[in-house]
Amino acid sequence: MTMEDVPYTSIFVTNAADTSQDSLGKSRSTSLSCRRHWNRLSRLQKSFIFMLLLIVVSFCLISTTFTWAPDASVAEDDLLRNKFHALPLSNQNPGASRRNEHGSAFSRNMGVPSNAGLPTMSRQLQPDIEPSRAQQLKVPEERSKEIKQQVAENIRSVISLDPVIPISKRKRQTKKPPMVAVKTDYHRLKLDGPKNQRQQEVVNAFLHAWKGYKTFAWGQDHLRPISKTGQDWFGLALTLIDSLDTMYIMGLQKEYFEARDWVDNSLSFDLNRNVNLFETTIRVMGGLLSAYHLSGDEMFRHKAEDLGNILLAGFKSPSGVPYSDVNLRNRVAHGPSWSPDSTTSEVTTIQLEFRDLSRIVNNPIFEESAMNVSKHVHTLPKTHGLVPIHITPGTGSFRMTSVITLGARGDSYYEYLLKQWIQTGKKIDFLRDDYLLAVDGIQNRLVQRTHLSNLTFINELENNGQVLRPKMDHLVCYLPGTLALGVLHGLPQWHLDLAKDLLYTCYLTYKRQPTGLSPEITFFNTEESATHDFWVKHNDAHNLLRPETVESLWYLWQITGDKMYQDWGWEIFQSFLKYTRVEHGFTSISSVLNPENTRPRDMMESFFLGETLKYFYLLFSDKPIFDLKTWVFNTEAHPLPVYDH
Numbered sequence: 001m002t003m004e005d006v007p008y009t010s011i012f013v014t015n016a017a018d019t020s021q022d023s024l025g026k027s028r029s030t031s032l033s034c035r036r037h038w039n040r041l042s043r044l045q046k047s048f049i050f051m052l053l054l055i056v057v058s059f060c061l062i063s064t065t066f067t068w069a070p071d072a073s074v075a076e077d078d079l080l081r082n083k084f085h086a087l088p089l090s091n092q093n094p095g096a097s098r099r100n101e102h103g104s105a106f107s108r109n110m111g112v113p114s115n116a117g118l119p120t121m122s123r124q125l126q127p128d129i130e131p132s133r134a135q136q137l138k139v140p141e142e143r144s145k146e147i148k149q150q151v152a153e154n155i156r157s158v159i160s161l162d163p164v165i166p167i168s169k170r171k172r173q174t175k176k177p178p179m180v181a182v183k184t185d186y187h188r189l190k191l192d193g194p195k196n197q198r199q200q201e202v203v204n205a206f207l208h209a210w211k212g213y214k215t216f217a218w219g220q221d222h223l224r225p226i227s228k229t230g231q232d233w234f235g236l237a238l239t240l241i242d243s244l245d246t247m248y249i250m251g252l253q254k255e256y257f258e259a260r261d262w263v264d265n266s267l268s269f270d271l272n273r274n275v276n277l278f279e280t281t282i283r284v285m286g287g288l289l290s291a292y293h294l295s296g297d298e299m300f301r302h303k304a305e306d307l308g309n310i311l312l313a314g315f316k317s318p319s320g321v322p323y324s325d326v327n328l329r330n331r332v333a334h335g336p337s338w339s340p341d342s343t344t345s346e347v348t349t350i351q352l353e354f355r356d357l358s359r360i361v362n363n364p365i366f367e368e369s370a371m372n373v374s375k376h377v378h379t380l381p382k383t384h385g386l387v388p389i390h391i392t393p394g395t396g397s398f399r400m401t402s403v404i405t406l407g408a409r410g411d412s413y414y415e416y417l418l419k420q421w422i423q424t425g426k427k428i429d430f431l432r433d434d435y436l437l438a439v440d441g442i443q444n445r446l447v448q449r450t451h452l453s454n455l456t457f458i459n460e461l462e463n464n465g466q467v468l469r470p471k472m473d474h475l476v477c478y479l480p481g482t483l484a485l486g487v488l489h490g491l492p493q494w495h496l497d498l499a500k501d502l503l504y505t506c507y508l509t510y511k512r513q514p515t516g517l518s519p520e521i522t523f524f525n526t527e528e529s530a531t532h533d534f535w536v537k538h539n540d541a542h543n544l545l546r547p548e549t550v551e552s553l554w555y556l557w558q559i560t561g562d563k564m565y566q567d568w569g570w571e572i573f574q575s576f577l578k579y580t581r582v583e584h585g586f587t588s589i590s591s592v593l594n595p596e597n598t599r600p601r602d603m604m605e606s607f608f609l610g611e612t613l614k615y616f617y618l619l620f621s622d623k624p625i626f627d628l629k630t631w632v633f634n635t636e637a638h639p640l641p642v643y644d645h
């Protein structure tokens with residue numbers, strides 16, 4: 001039942017009642033004169049009055065039937081209350097807050113203010129699955145079996161695209177409907193597995209990688225598929241946690257539950273290890289959060305909160321700009337041994353996760369700690385919106401001699417400006433403004449074209465912004481996707497032109513190598529005399545199974561609808577199969593330059609399962625799976641919900 005319908009109905013009900021009462025009263029007191037009048041009327045006039053009565057009566061019938069039609073999501077007592085208008089609209093009980101699309105659109109149009117200071121989700125649960133979820137949230141002790149059943153059902157059939165909203169938040173929504181900033185292209189998330197041959201092949205690749213991981217590296221960070229061992233970096237089962245939502249999205253139930261149970265029973269943060277704050281946030285916290293939002297499994301929320309409480313130690317610096325590393329057990333933070341500095345992109349690429357955590361556990365400390373860093377970085381002097389890649393936690397200022405790059409250590413600063421703005425319902429202007437200025441800076445200071453084929457690429461800027469270096473990391477290839485995402489959210493159209501040009505270059509860095517795979521770093525030629533658009537240094541020729549180009553192909557395909565991007569992705573996917581697939585998984589290789597000797601590195605990074613294969617799967621879908629107006633993907637490809645503020 002929508003808010004809109006109720007007052008509407010009441011008007012008709014009242015009118016109808018009045019009308020009938022009036023006519024009854026009149027007919028009793030003045031029946032004689034009435035009949036006289038009636039007889040005097042012409043046939044035409046009589047039939048006109050009949051018609052009028054008929055219309056009024058049918059209106060009553062239609063409107064009441066429509067309004068009172070039982071909706072699965074509305075509790076019976078709501079129905080009764082609304083029917084008899086026993087309660088003012090502002091005071092409805094919790095059930096009434098489960099608005100349907102119509103309801104949220106209404107509240108948006110009316111500009112109903114959101115609950116100031118209270119986190120509210122922009123999306124609500126799908127009516128047909130909500131009641132059982134609500135139960136599940138109310139009785140945590142009865143959880144485990146129910147959750148399994150529920151999640152299994154979700155995976156088997158079709159689940160809502162809506163992230164899970166904790167019960168506490170939903171109660172709050174009942175007082176005032178939140179202002180929903182998103183929610184236009186509402187549709188359901190199909191999670192019942194691959195729908196076409198290409199997707200099936202991606203799932204096969206995932207299962208192949210997973211089998212190797214499970215057999216030889218279960219519970220460890222990475223698989224070494226050739227030596228058939230595991231590798232630990234942080235000791236946090238990075239591959240397992242990075243893969244949770246991928247398996248959920250691919251509909252791999254059995255594998256998902258095995259991993260889920262491992263997290264429940266065996267994931268421990270009580271380790272005497274120094275972990276990188278950024279990597280742990282985007283991979284582990286991000287993985288737990290998106291698993292929570294997709295499945296509704298409370299266990300993930302608790303784990304994410306435990307981890308968040310530990311990682312808060314990272315922010316205890318004089319400036320509030322976090323140190324790079326945190327010791328999990330003693331919760332002491334420090335910089336890397338070789339430098340007092342933190343990395344700019346690292347300290348500015350934890351905000352999506354910390355904000356989401358704050359909102360689902362209803363504790364502002366995480367969001368505030370991370371957001372204070374963004375606010376601080378906003379105040380620092382920059383070069384046309386562009387930032388050096390190092391920042392000092394002691395003073396909070398940039399290391400001005402550091403290079404400016406859209407690649408390693410700079411990249412996701414720009415990405416999270418945009419994505420934070422989206423995540424918060426496009427209400428924090430400085431994030432958008434800093435992003436717009438930065439893209440302007442990229443276009444005016446860093447973009448160049450090769451002379452030979454007019455290929456667009458992005459330079460690095462060295463020596464305090466004095467020297468251009470035509471060096472582009474593969475990491476830069478995330479940028480087309482981010483640019484396109486901005487355009488989807490209303491930013492200038494020319495960003496999309498830049499995105500397309502740049503993505504074409506990224507594609508060619510694969511296509512023009514004899515393996516069909518991109519190197520880690522490519523150098524470009526702008527000279528007239530050049531015989532090649534770009535070239536690769538021997539030491540930069542490795543491929544780590546990175547996702548960025550596939551990620552951008554997915555965004556560009558989903559936003560433009562151009563299937564060419566799917567075909568490019570398919571070529572790249574086949575190259576991965578051909579040159580990185582080994583008997584027990586997939587491996588990084590040291591050279592994309594020589595198909596005869598790729599020199600496998602015996603390492604399968606967690607992001608291959610968490611990002612690369614997920615993006616392939618999403619890219620090859622016949623129809624978009626995620627609505628990019630209601631979900632925002634963190635920099636490790638973990639989808640998080642968009643909030644309305």
Ligand SMILES: *[C@@H]1O[C@H](CO)[C@@H](O)[C@H](O)[C@H]1NC(C)=O
Nearest residue numbers: 320364365366368369370372
């Ligand atoms: C964030 O910054 C504000 C203003 O400087 C400060 O009052 C607040 O304590 C900070 N919050 C956290 C969690 O550090």
Ligand SMILES: *[C@@H]1O[C@H](CO)[C@@H](O)[C@H](O)[C@H]1NC(C)=O
Nearest residue numbers: 449453454455456497498501
């Ligand atoms: C090179 O590409 C840019 C961007 O697409 C375009 O504006 C320009 O006209 C092209 N130049 C030539 C010589 O083709």
